[in-house]
Amino acid sequence: MEFIRKLHALTNFLAITDATDNQICRFITLDSCAEIFPTSCLLAKLEDDGEFTITGVFGFKSDTVEIFKNLSLVQESMITEAVKSNRVHLNGTLKEL
16 A cells, blocks of 8 residues: 555656656655665666666766766666666666666
């Protein structure tokens, strides 16, 4: 039941606010996924050429975000595997991401 409540809160947040992607990342980190104690969130758009464009972040230092700026589907990483397998990875070191 808690999952349904959290999902409802997230859909309400998305529907009734004009939140930026950074604010969405913050909400996901501090509310939607709070039970698993995340420290950060990153939203990215997969472009037609297979490259990722970062659209929102929360909890990452700016130099860390730079690591993700040249990421593409052809690279091996937890992020690309999550996209390819349609599964979310909830853990991992920065190097693994």
